[in-house]
Every structure is written in structure tokens, then in C-alpha cells.
Amino acid sequence: MHFPRSSATALAAAVCLATAAGGGVAHAQGGPAAKVTRAALDPSLVAGRGADLGFQEQEAENAPTTGTALGANREAYSLAAEASGRDAVRLQPGQYVEFTLPKAANAITVRYSLPDAPTGGGTTSPLDVSVDGKRRHTMTLTSQYSWLYNQYPFTDDPGADLLHPDWWITECGCVPAATTPAPVVSKPFRPGHAFDEQRLLLGRSYPAGAKVRLSVPAGAAATVVDLLDSQTVAPPHVELLAANVLVFGADPTGRRDSADAIDRAVAFARQKHLKVYLPPGTYQVNRHIVVDDVTVVGAGSWYTVVKGHRTDLPGGAHTGVGFYGKDAAEGGSRNVHLSGFAIEGDVRERIDTDQVNGVGGALSDSSIEGLYIHHTKVGMWLDGPMRNLRITGNQIADQIADGINFHTAVTDSVISNNFIRNTGDDGIALWSEKAQDAGNVIDHNTVQTPTLANGIAIYGGADNTVSNNLVADPIREGSALHVGSRFGAEAFAGQLRITDNTTVRAGTFELNWRVGLGAIWFYALEKDIEADVQVTGDDFLDNTYNAAMFVADWPVKDLYSITNVHFKDVKVDGTGTSVVSARAAGSATFENVRARNVGAVGVNNCGTFHFTPDGSEFRLADQGGNSSWLAPWEVPNTITCDDRPPVTPPPAPGPWQ
Known part of the structure; x- marks a missing residue:
């Protein structure tokens, strides 16, 4: 999830945030x-x-x-x-x-x-x-x-001029509206x-x-x-006792639109308490298939493909292929089970108001398993209130925006064993806008190469767990794991568990702030982050900049803080700069955190940049068992601020003894 930053003037005020040369391995x-x-x-x-x-x-x-x-x-x-x-x-x-x-x-x-x-x-x-x-x-x-190309929400025109000429432009280090002459950017831009x-x-x-x-x-x-x-792909799955969409007129060659035929099969299956079966083939569908109290089964995602092109709607919006539960305002859908097929979209530009996602709506007491979702806007965007959804064993690739997003009051649900690659925004996100996402588990997923934002992002919520995931190679304006008070999210509550995850080659260079992020980063933009956050058993490998970062945006750095964060049994193998970078008020505890191949200093503690005689506004507590990265003199709040720390590319990670 990504929206424009705070004002260009506010961003320009963050003059202390550093430029660092990213080093590759x-x-x-x-x-x-x-x-x-x-x-x-x-x-x-x-x-x-x-x-x-x-x-x-x-x-x-x-x-x-x-x-x-x-x-x-x-x-x-x-x-x-x-x-x-x-x-x-x-x-x-x-x-x-x-x-x-x-x-x-x-x-x-x-x-x-x-x-x-x-x-x-x-x-x-x-x-x-x-x-x-x-x-x-x-x-x-x-x-x-x-x-x-260009600025958010981007364009597919490589020759386009700036989409927002009054925005902060990192490449020229200026606010264009206050600059004479206007900045010249090379094309294609970004x-x-x-x-x-x-x-x-x-x-x-x-x-x-x-x-x-x-x-x-x-x-x-x-x-x-x-x-x-x-x-090795198994032979096609056959479902004999089912409403076969071919019987209802679906065309497996993809030449004719099959949406109405699939709707008829869904209606019949609900009436007769049968599954809907999509045999091997390519089915053209150019709109949403609305599902409620029904099971839709394909022959396997390599054999059954539901494919569509973008369709224009009145008012300039668009629709496209997707399986949607009913809107939460209408009570949502329940007892929906989708498995064993591919969804191939036709989304080539980012329009945030378009509902052109692979799976959408509200789905309670439901499951999504074994899908391959490709070229849609968001693989799965679920709007609550809804509960008890299990998303397991899916592949989501080449999205314009997020991979999976639980938006507003999604509770007691599981995202597990999914492989997500090349999203245009967060790979997996919980976004507690207006109401809390609570009691959810994000476990044993792989997220690779999100081109914008984060691998796994938690925006507010209560009692959620992020565990046993592998997140690699975030590209820009985000990192591997993110805990953010942003985007109008409700305040964090209860406990957030971030347990036994591995990140690699994370900690991107934040182009708006001109500073390197942490592989895991906490961001207080709109509220304090004060829930109990437990970071336990995680491995942060080959970090481009920092392993962990605490930051508040410059205009609110004296308003919001980050507290009650606890690191335990964590390994850090390689940092370009620091193990911990603090650019906010607050505190964190560290117990048995081992680090090696640290590029600059263990702790880069700037606090809120007031540099008071009492030390930094961010305090670190040494709970014992930490290796030499956390020196006694750095505890609790020694100012060690270096806005431009040297970047030392770390060696390739290896096994721990």
C-alpha cells in the first residue's frame, strides 16, 4: 500500500536524513x-x-x-x-x-x-x-x-513529464515549485x-x-x-460429482466469454449443494464472478485458466476478471472455497479506484488454496468486517499493487504457505483502517522483490502474528518487515508477534528521505506505537543498511513515539551501516541479539535530533546476552548520531556456529 508522502516542504525539512551509496554484494x-x-x-x-x-x-x-x-x-x-x-x-x-x-x-x-x-x-x-x-x-x-515510470501512481509512458511537478524530487534535491528554473529530469524518469x-x-x-x-x-x-x-505438476484434477461449467455453456478455448455460463453453474451448484468444476481450458471472463456459499474447483492452476481483459465502466472506472465475495456492507459472503485454477488479468497501469483484483469482497468461514494469480492489480484484496478466512498454498506474481491485503476488521484469519513475487506494493499487508484487523496469522510465506513498499506490512491492528516467513529483495520506499502507524490505521493494541522470520538483502534506500531503512522498520507517522511488540527468533541477513530502524516523520517527531518493542534471540548477519538506527523518541529492549559483520556502528541513535544534555530521546535496554554490537556506553541513550554513516557492503551470509 502506498500513497503520497507528507508535503514536499515537510520532506525538505528532513535535511538531516542521509544520502548513502547502496552497496551490492x-x-x-x-x-x-x-x-x-x-x-x-x-x-x-x-x-x-x-x-x-x-x-x-x-x-x-x-x-x-x-x-x-x-x-x-x-x-x-x-x-x-x-x-x-x-x-x-x-x-x-x-x-x-x-x-x-x-x-x-x-x-x-x-x-x-x-x-x-x-x-x-x-x-x-x-x-x-x-x-x-x-x-x-x-x-x-x-x-x-x-x-x-515516473511518480506515484505511475504511468506507462516513458516520455511523460513529471506527474506531480510540485512534489519533492530526490534526484535534484529540491522542491520543484520553489525552484527556478524548474528541475529537469532525465526520461524515462524512474x-x-x-x-x-x-x-x-x-x-x-x-x-x-x-x-x-x-x-x-x-x-x-x-x-x-x-x-x-x-x-513436477500433478495430472489434472477431475471432479466428477460437480456442476461442470461446460454443461452450462462455458467455452474452454477462451474464444467466447464464459462469465454468464460460470454464473449459471454457480447458481445451480448452490441449489443442489454441489461443487462447481472448471475442467482444463482457458475461460474468458471480463468481470467479477460473485461467489457465496459455494465451492469452485479447477483442474489445477497449470490446466485451468480464467483469463480476461480490462472492461470500461461508466464514469471512467474499469472492471476485469476476478472472484469476489459480496460487499461487507451487504453482509459479505461465507462458506466460499476456491481452489485449483489460475486467474490471469490484464492490468497494465495503476488506478487505485479500480476493482480489478484477482479475489475481492468479504469472505468469512472460507478458504482460498492452490491459485495462481497473475497480472491483476492486487492478488487478493479483502474488505471486512469478515472472519475465519484461510489463504494457503497460492502463488501471486507480477501485480501492479499488493499481493494480499486484509483491509478493515479482518479477524481470526490465516495467510500461510503462499509464494508472492514482484508486487508493485506491499507483498502482504494488514491495514486496520477504521477498525482493527485482529487475531490474524501470517505464517510460512515467501515474499520476493516487491518493487515498491514492503514485503510484509502491519498498519495497526491487535494480537496479530507474523511468523516463519522469508522476505527478500525489497526495492524502494519500504523494506522487508514494517510496523507503521500510517494511512489512517487504528492504533496498535494488544501484542504483535514477529517471530522466526528471515529477511535477506533488505533495508532499502528511502528516496524521499534520503536515508537507508532497516530490514524491519517501525514508523510513527500518525499515532504512537505503544503496543507490546515482540521480535523473537528472527534472522536479518545481508542488510543493505540497518537491521532495525525506528523513525518518525520530521513534522511529527516531537508528537509520536515508539515504545514497548522487545528484541530477543535475534541474529544479524551483515549490515551496510548499523544494527539499530533510531530516528524517533521511544525505547526498545534487546536480549540475546547477536550481530556480526556490522558495517559502521552497532547503534546509530539520533533520537528526535534535539541532542539534549540528557542524551537521546530513544532509549535502549540491554537485557543480557547481546554480542559486542551493543556497547555498555551506548545504553541507555547515548547520542551516536551520524546522518551519513559509511556504507560497507557486508559479506555473503553464512551458517552460525
């Missing part, structure tokens, strides 16, 4: 032919954390190639920064990258980037796929769903959202050791390959 080209990673790490470093959906990840920069590695880079608006592991391989026509299957597989997913068209709108280009030099497929890649992915069934199963070669044919566009996921 080099990743060697080549390496073991069948090197398997998770979030570009050795799997042993993240064992037991994140989602497990049965596929094997292999990074292109670790595979034999005749192409060229981009070179590791974490700088926003660079192509490498948006790649998994912050590196990828560029293939010119005639070049290839070759992956050795680590396990038997009959399906692959290729994550890639193609150039945009000169005036926007994307390009298409072929990519040849061969296995052991024999079986050949041709994938038609596209960048039609990639490449956004290019991003550069990657996409495509899936391919190989037609048969190949054993471990088979070599999958991706080649760019002559005359095709230069193609950047980020990674290959390989897996």
Missing part, C-alpha cells in the same frame, strides 16, 4: 551447474522458513551461460536491483543460459525482463527452450505488463517494475540432470533471464 557468474537456492541463498540458511510449493529455484547468474551477468546492484531503478538476488543474466541473440534440473520436472517458470517499446506499451519476443538439445518449445515473452514471469508445461517429465537451455533466437530482442523454477 557480487554474485559470481557460473558456479555449480545445478545450484539450487531459496531467495538466492543456500537453502540451509532459510530452513523451515518461507513457503514450500514444490518448485526448485535456480538463479541464472549461477548457471553456465554465453550471456553476461548484469553485476550485483541494489540501487533503485536499476535492472539488477529488481532481480532475485540482485543479479541476472543478459542474453543477446544467439546466446543462452543452461540449467541442470536438480529433480525430475515437467514444468518450468522463467522470470525475465524485456525492453519496453520506445513510446511504452511493451514488446514481445521469442525465447527458445530445449531439453538435452532435443525437445524444443518457443515461449513468446512480453513486456506489456512491465515497465512503469523506470521500474521491469520483470515478468511465464510458465511452461514441457509435455513430459524429465529426470534430474536433464539440461534446460534458454536461448534467444536470431532477430529477437535482448532478454534478461533472472531465474528458472522447475517442478
